[in-house]
Amino acid sequence: MVEDEGDAAPGAAQEPAGRWHAREAEQVAEHFGSGPQGLAVDEVQARLQRHGPNRLQPPERAGPVVRFLRHFHNILIYILIAAALGTALLGHWVDTGVILAVVLINTLIGFLQEGKAERALDAIRQMLSPQAVVVRGGERQEVDAAEIVPGDVVFLQAGDKVPADLRLLNAKNLRIDEAVLTGESVPVEKGTEAVDAGADLGDRRGMAYSGTLVTFGRGLGVVVATGAETEVGRISQMLGEVHSLQTPLIRQTEQFGRWLAAIIVVVAAFTFAFGYWVRDYPLDEMFLAAASLAVSTIPEGLPAILTIALAIGVQKMARRNAIIRRLPAVETLGSVSTICSDKTGTLTRNEMTVATLVSGERQLRVDGVGYAPHGGFCEGHEEVFPDRDPVFHQALLCALLCNDAEHFERDGEWRLRGDPTEGSLVVAARKAGYDPVAEAEQRPRVDVIPFESDHKYMATLHSDHHGWQGIYLKGSPERLLELCSHEQTTAGAQPLERARWESAMDEVAARGERLLALAVREVEPHQQELTYEQVEAGGFTLLALVGIIDPPREEAIEAVARAQGAGIRVKMITGDHLATARAIGRQLGIGQGAAVSGQEIDGMDDATLQETVRRVDVFARTTPEHKLRLVQALQAEGGICAMTGDGVNDAPALKRADVGVAMGNKGTEAAKEASEMVLADDNFASITHAVEEGRAVYDNIRKAILHMLPTNAGQSLTIMMAILMGLALPLTPVQVLWVNMVTSVTLAMALAFEPAEPGVMGRPPRDPKAPLLSGFMLWRIPFVALLLWLGTFGHFVWMEEVVGASDELARTVAINTLVAGQAFYLLNLRLIYDPIWRGWALFRSQAMWIAIGVLILLQIAFTYAPVMHALFGTTPIGPQDWARILLFGLAVFVIVELEKAVVRRLPARQPASVATTG
Numbered sequence: 001m002v003e004d005e006g007d008a009a010p011g012a013a014q015e016p017a018g019r020w021h022a023r024e025a026e027q028v029a030e031h032f033g034s035g036p037q038g039l040a041v042d043e044v045q046a047r048l049q050r051h052g053p054n055r056l057q058p059p060e061r062a063g064p065v066v067r068f069l070r071h072f073h074n075i076l077i078y079i080l081i082a083a084a085l086g087t088a089l090l091g092h093w094v095d096t097g098v099i100l101a102v103v104l105i106n107t108l109i110g111f112l113q114e115g116k117a118e119r120a121l122d123a124i125r126q127m128l129s130p131q132a133v134v135v136r137g138g139e140r141q142e143v144d145a146a147e148i149v150p151g152d153v154v155f156l157q158a159g160d161k162v163p164a165d166l167r168l169l170n171a172k173n174l175r176i177d178e179a180v181l182t183g184e185s186v187p188v189e190k191g192t193e194a195v196d197a198g199a200d201l202g203d204r205r206g207m208a209y210s211g212t213l214v215t216f217g218r219g220l221g222v223v224v225a226t227g228a229e230t231e232v233g234r235i236s237q238m239l240g241e242v243h244s245l246q247t248p249l250i251r252q253t254e255q256f257g258r259w260l261a262a263i264i265v266v267v268a269a270f271t272f273a274f275g276y277w278v279r280d281y282p283l284d285e286m287f288l289a290a291a292s293l294a295v296s297t298i299p300e301g302l303p304a305i306l307t308i309a310l311a312i313g314v315q316k317m318a319r320r321n322a323i324i325r326r327l328p329a330v331e332t333l334g335s336v337s338t339i340c341s342d343k344t345g346t347l348t349r350n351e352m353t354v355a356t357l358v359s360g361e362r363q364l365r366v367d368g369v370g371y372a373p374h375g376g377f378c379e380g381h382e383e384v385f386p387d388r389d390p391v392f393h394q395a396l397l398c399a400l401l402c403n404d405a406e407h408f409e410r411d412g413e414w415r416l417r418g419d420p421t422e423g424s425l426v427v428a429a430r431k432a433g434y435d436p437v438a439e440a441e442q443r444p445r446v447d448v449i450p451f452e453s454d455h456k457y458m459a460t461l462h463s464d465h466h467g468w469q470g471i472y473l474k475g476s477p478e479r480l481l482e483l484c485s486h487e488q489t490t491a492g493a494q495p496l497e498r499a500r501w502e503s504a505m506d507e508v509a510a511r512g513e514r515l516l517a518l519a520v521r522e523v524e525p526h527q528q529e530l531t532y533e534q535v536e537a538g539g540f541t542l543l544a545l546v547g548i549i550d551p552p553r554e555e556a557i558e559a560v561a562r563a564q565g566a567g568i569r570v571k572m573i574t575g576d577h578l579a580t581a582r583a584i585g586r587q588l589g590i591g592q593g594a595a596v597s598g599q600e601i602d603g604m605d606d607a608t609l610q611e612t613v614r615r616v617d618v619f620a621r622t623t624p625e626h627k628l629r630l631v632q633a634l635q636a637e638g639g640i641c642a643m644t645g646d647g648v649n650d651a652p653a654l655k656r657a658d659v660g661v662a663m664g665n666k667g668t669e670a671a672k673e674a675s676e677m678v679l680a681d682d683n684f685a686s687i688t689h690a691v692e693e694g695r696a697v698y699d700n701i702r703k704a705i706l707h708m709l710p711t712n713a714g715q716s717l718t719i720m721m722a723i724l725m726g727l728a729l730p731l732t733p734v735q736v737l738w739v740n741m742v743t744s745v746t747l748a749m750a751l752a753f754e755p756a757e758p759g760v761m762g763r764p765p766r767d768p769k770a771p772l773l774s775g776f777m778l779w780r781i782p783f784v785a786l787l788l789w790l791g792t793f794g795h796f797v798w799m800e801e802v803v804g805a806s807d808e809l810a811r812t813v814a815i816n817t818l819v820a821g822q823a824f825y826l827l828n829l830r831l832i833y834d835p836i837w838r839g840w841a842l843f844r845s846q847a848m849w850i851a852i853g854v855l856i857l858l859q860i861a862f863t864y865a866p867v868m869h870a871l872f873g874t875t876p877i878g879p880q881d882w883a884r885i886l887l888f889g890l891a892v893f894v895i896v897e898l899e900k901a902v903v904r905r906l907p908a909r910q911p912a913s914v915a916t917t918g
Contacts, residue, residue, distance in 0.1 A: 020167045020224045021204035022197035028167040029222045032151035038135035039151050047149035054148045054164055054226035056236050132163035148223055156208060156219040165230045166208040166221030168192050173217030173452050175419075176208055179344070180647040181231060182575035182623075186352065186420055186514075187215045189453040200598050200621045201231065202575055211648060216419070235624050238652040252772035253306070264297045267716065275723045297716045299708040305744065306701060309752035313697035321680040322690040323664065329676035331701065332659050333694030336568055337639040337765040339687060340631060340657070343574035343581060345666050346644050346684050347560075347588055348550040352420040354428035355513055356547030358504050359391045360487040360494070366428055369551040371407070371414040373430035386432040391488045395544035396432050398518040399425035400439055402460045402472035404450075407436065421514065424548050425474075447530035451475065457483075461523075461530040469527060473519040473540055477505050480517035483535070484542040488520075493541045504545060512583025513547030549580075552587050559685035560588050567764030568691065571634075573619045573627055575649070581620035591618035598622045601629065609633045627653035640768050642687065644679075645671050661687060688761075695763070696756035702777065703751040703829045709781045711743060711822050714788030718814070721793055728807050730796040730814045735872055739818060742858050747826045750851035757831055776903070784825060787895060791888040792818040812863055812874040813881050819859055820889035823852055828896040833904060835897060 020028050029035055039047070081100075132145045133155040140155070145163040148154070154166055156174065168174070168190055175187040182188075182202040191205045201209075208214075208221055210230040227233055272290035275281040313330035317323070324330055344350050349370050357364040357377070364384055368375015377384045377392075386392035405418030407426040416423035426436060443462040446469075451458040457475025473480060481501060486493040505515055519540040560570050572590050574581050578597050585591040595618035604612060610633045619630060627643070631653045634641045643650070643657035646667035651674040654660030660675035663682040672678050679686045718730050731739070773781070795817045799810035830836055830845060862868050864876050 019197045020165075021195050021199060021207045023167070024194050025167060025169045025192045025206065025222075028224065029153075029169060032222055032224070034151040034153055034222050036135070036153070037138040038153040039137075039149070041137055044136060044147075044149055044152070047151065048147060051149055051226060051229075053146040055146050056228060056233055132160075148226055150223050150226060152223040154221055154223060156214050156221065158214055158216050158218070160214045162208045162210055162212045162214065164210050164223045165225035167224050168206050168208055168219055168221045170220040171217070171453065172219065173450060174208075174214070174219040175216040177213045177215050178202065178209065180211060181209055181235075181649045182647075184344070184575050190217075190219060191453050198599065198602075201623050202621060232648055235648055235652060238624060238628065252770075256772040260297075260299075267297065267720070268293050271720055271723055279723065279726050281723070293716055293719050297712050299705075299712055299744075305704045305708075305748050305752055308749065309697055309700045309704065312752055313693050316696075317677075317690050317693050318680075320689040320693070321664075321683065321686040322693075323678040323680055324676065325672075325678060326676045329659050330694055331698050332640065333642065333677070333691050334696070334698040335640045335766050335768050336642045336659060336691055336694070337768075338569045338571060338634050339563060339642045339644070340571045340573050340627075340634070340653075341644045341684055341687075342646060342650065342663075343572055343576055343584055344550060345646060345663060345682050346679075347556045347572060348552050348584060350550060350666065350682075352424040352514075352548050353551050354424050354546055355549045355551065356508050356511075356545075357386070357392060357395065357428075358508065358545040358547070359389075359395065359543070360489050360497070360500075361391070362389075363504070364392070366431065368431060369554075371416055371423065371427055373407075373414065373427050375431050377432065387434070390490055391543060392432075394488060394520060395518045395546075396429045396434055397439060397443070398472040398474065398520055398543055399546065400429040400434055400436055401443060401445065401462055402458055402474040402518075421516070421548055425516075425546065428546075446528060449530055449532065449535065455479070455532070455535075457535070459530060459535045461527060463525065467525055468522065469525045470520055470522045471530065471535065471540075473521070473535065474516060477501075477515045477517040477545060480519050480540070480542065483538045484519050484540045485538060486541040488541050488543050496542060501542065501545070508545060508547040509579060510583070511547065511549070512577075512580035513549045514580075516546045516548065518543045518546065549583075552584055553683065553685070555683060555685040557588055559683075559688045560590060562761060563688050563691065564589070566688075566691065566761045569617065571613070571617045571619070571630075573622050573630060573643075575622055576620060578620040581618050585618040591616065594618065595620055598626045601626045606633065606636070610636055613637070624649045624652050628656055631656050638769065640765065644684070644687065645675075646682070647671060650674075692756055692761050695760045696754070698766075699757060699760070699832065700751050700754050703754065703832060704748045705772070706777060706780055706784075706832070707748050707751060707822070707826060707829055708744070710784035710788060710825070711818075712740070713781060713785035714792060714818065714821075715739065717785060717789040718793045718796070718818075721789070727797070728800070730793060730811060731818075732811070732873060735811065735815055735874075738862065738872055739815060742855060742862075743819065743822050746851040746855040746858070747822055750826065750845070750847045751829060753847035754830065754845060757834070780899075783899065784892075784896065787892050788818060788821045788825075791821050791892070795884065795888070806875070808873055808875040809877065812877055813885070815874070816859060816863065816877070816882075817885050817888055819855065820885045821892045823855060824889035824893040825896060826852070827893055828900070833900060835900060 023031075033039070033043070130145055131142055132148055133140065133142050134148065135141075135153040135155075136143075148164050152164075153169070154163060156162065156166075162176065169192060171190045171192055174190040176190055177187045178184060178201075184202050188202065189205065190208065193206055195204055195206065208219065209232065210225075211232040225231075225233075228237060268290045271293050272286050275286045275290075276283060310328065310330045314324040317330065341347055351370040353369050354366050357366060362379060362384075364377045364379055364386070366375060366377055377386050386396055403422050403425055405416055405420075405422035405426050407414065407416055407423055407430065409415070414427075416426075429436070429439075443464045446461040446463055448461070449455075449457075449459040455475075456479040457473055459474075460472050461469070462472060463469040473483065481496070481498055484496050487496045487501070488494075508515060519542050521540045523534070563570050570588075570590050572581060572585050572588070578595055582591070582593055582595040585595065586593055594616050596612060596616050598619070598621040601609065601612075601619070601622070606629075609629060613630060613633045614637070619626065622630075627645075627650060631641050631643055635656075635658070640658045642659040642661055643653050644661040644663070645651070645654050646663035648671065650662075650671050654662060654671060655674040659677060661677045661679060662671040662675035664672070664678045664680040665682045667678070667682070677690065715731060715736055719736075721727075722729050792814050796810050796814035799805040799813050800807070805813070826848060827836060830848065862872065863874060868874055
């Protein structure tokens with residue numbers, strides 16, 4: 001029986017007792033009271049009672065009713081409810097029903113989106129292996145993975161999902177894909193040796209972690225952690241503790257709503273008091289007037305337009321391979337100041353590619369990336385044909401024949417089956433014109449020694465049809481240098497110059513390329529067996545070094561430059577090695593060669609880390625905690641941070657980021673469920689497209705506000721001035737609702753469909769702390785409101801005092817004047833700052849002209865249909881009235897265009913500054 005201390009907290013990697021990777025395998029097995037016979041059955045039951053099942057427990061969550069009601073706690077919802085109460089008090093039940101329907105729809109959307117977000121933890125819980133093979137009481141048996149306990153001895157083989165965190169006792173050619181935890185692009189070779197206690201997760205060769213996948217070989221390990229104590233369990237716990245942040249738009253609209261609500265209450269109360277006590281209006285008439293004033297001020301259509309603008313943005317982004325899972329993320333993308341990107345598969349292709357071939361005399365660069373065998377070889381700027389060089393000819397034959405990967409084309413796409421590094425060698429040989437099938441027939445394989453981590457090489461025995469027989473050797477350069485006595489040159493085999501080869505290795509490794517060496521040795525003919533003794537005898541001739549890299553995507557290089565041109569800083573955060581990250585960063589234009597490792601981050605406090613993220617853009621060998629801390633450090637600086645990722649290790653940072661971006665093709669479900677956006681093509685370029693759409697959406701929201709608020713303010717001024725002057729109301733409450741309804745449904749709605757303005761990606765990101773109403777908007781809104789008030793109120797007074805028209809006729813003219821002013825102002829808003837004729841913008845919006853056409857039909861019906869006369873108290877008007885109305889609308893258009901010209905000339909309103917104001 002093991003002592004309780006050793007069994008009490010297995011897998012607690014934060015404590016010295018839990019650093020199992022730093023202990024010898026035998027010591028760990030002894031610590032858990034385990035051995036070759038495994039645990040006794042009764043001991044298993046006792047530990048299962050003590051530690052619980054090997055599964056991740058779901059956290060407590062609020063019930064659906066509570067979660068649904070929480071979505072009513074929103075200032076925009078309160079404004080809508082206030083609008084509904086106002087219309088109800090006025091007896092307009094249809095309008096009340098419509099507004100309440102908008103409230104319910106918005107609430108349902110938020111509720112359903114929250115339900116999707118909660119699936120992130122569920123996705124992680126499903127990662128645990130359902131079955132495992134263990135030894136108990138000396139017998140090998142298959143058990144439910146949930147019944148595994150610390151101290152169990154578990155067998156692993158290719159295709160298995162590791163069921164718990166294991167300290168490996170035995171490893172035979174064992175390779176495990178740990179990308180979901182570390183982000184490393186190739187499977188990790190495993191062994192049993194202890195490593196330094198401070199080793200990064202990806203460097204713990206003697207450990208196998210729950211949820212990772214065995215890709216090759218077999219192994220045996222003792223369970224050191226189960227359930228919540230595993231690495232994946234720890235990430236699940238982190239994910240449950242991470243809270244998503246409010247988006248800038250939500251923060252800004254809440255602040256805007258509070259101010260607007262206060263203004264509405266004050267203005268309505270003042271107007272009521274003045275009219276009742278100073279102008280002696282009847283109490284019921286003043287109540288209706290104050291209610292009319294409040295209804296005219298509330299932009300009840302704004303929440304619906306916000307939702308529609310975001311939904312349209314979702315559709316546009318989907319067409320560009322960016323799938324939005326949470327609606328507010330559309331706009332948040334437009335204010336992103338930093339994009340933290342994973343390397344593998346996002347910035348790079350996740351397709352290992354031979355980039356360099358080095359012989360004793362030459363160094364070639366290999367063109368073409370990925371698995372498609374397209375590309376060539378060059379030395380400097382001169383094209384080279386390797387099959388015409390005797391050294392490279394032999395090297396590529398070795399790479400092709402000492403290889404178990406399969407390379408084939410299916411459905412027009414080139415694919416690999418087998419190890420990606422081996423596959424890259426086959427692709428390189430194909431680029432040089434070699435056919436794997438033909439070469440295998442020319443020099444058939446007789447025997448093979450598979451790659452083993454203990455020996456660090458693979459060897460194959462071949463013979464041709466002319467009496468030649470030899471051993472091809474492929475493996476670690478350091479190991480092959482020990483086995484080689486000569487190097488191949490065009491003049492034949494020469495004594496090995498080890499120092500020169502080591503210098504070449506350093507040069508290639510500095511570019512972030514993984515190194516392999518190729519060698520050959522001729523043997524006596526007619527051998528049928530290849531033994532370790534034959535290989536270890538040495539005497540090989542070194543043919544070449546091969547530099548292999550996961551290359552950057554060409555479109556990612558362009559996209560990074562585009563993002564940087566838009567004032568967005570791009571940071572690469574990867575689990576890969578420091579040298580590789582630094583080299584890829586240089587190729588992408590990220591970081592200028594500076595990089596920080598995860599171990600260095602461990603030694604930093606929060607203040608030091610914040611200072612580091614200001615100057616460093618490449619971070620390597622990072623863990624989930626590092627990624628989360630980096631995101632938090634960037635947010636502490638006041639920036640809006642987008643984070644990309646595909647593994648479980650990325651999920652906490654994805655959830656914490658302002659916009660989490662998961663990979664659609666190669667991403668885990670945990671990463672997707674923790675994110676706001678999923679890239680259908682796993683391509684960084686799609687993020688920059690989404691940022692552009694996000695900026696366009698925010699512009700359209702601002703345009704809608706710039707249209708609705710002046711309209712509402714103009715109506716309010718018209719009603720207020722009539723009360724202050726003791727005149728009849730130019731607009732009745734029901735007429736106010738008509739104007740608000742038809743202009744929201746047509747004109748303001750059309751703005752949600754506007755395409756991005758020219759130069760939208762030439763601006764810096766806007767300040768997320770800036771209010772929704774910028775300084776410019778606080779000028780434009782009252783400026784246009786005064787124009788609309790002057791036309792509407794002036795036309796009403798002129799009709800009553802000069803023409804002597806009835807109240808019905810004067811009101812009908814005033815309403816059409818107000819609507820015409822709004823329609824012409826809509827044309828101005830196609831471009832907020834620039835002249836409307838720039839790029840023929842006036843004629844490029846189909847939605848805008850459709851909206852104006854629909855509005856004209858509605859206003860004609862409003863003015864001439866008998867049923868409208870009965871409902872709204874209107875009457876037909878004549879051609880001379882329409883002429884004055886259209887002249888006023890044209891005047892609004894011209895005056896606003898002149899105002900744009902003046903604003904553009906102000907020093908504070910140059911394009912770059914304009915973008916930062918709101």
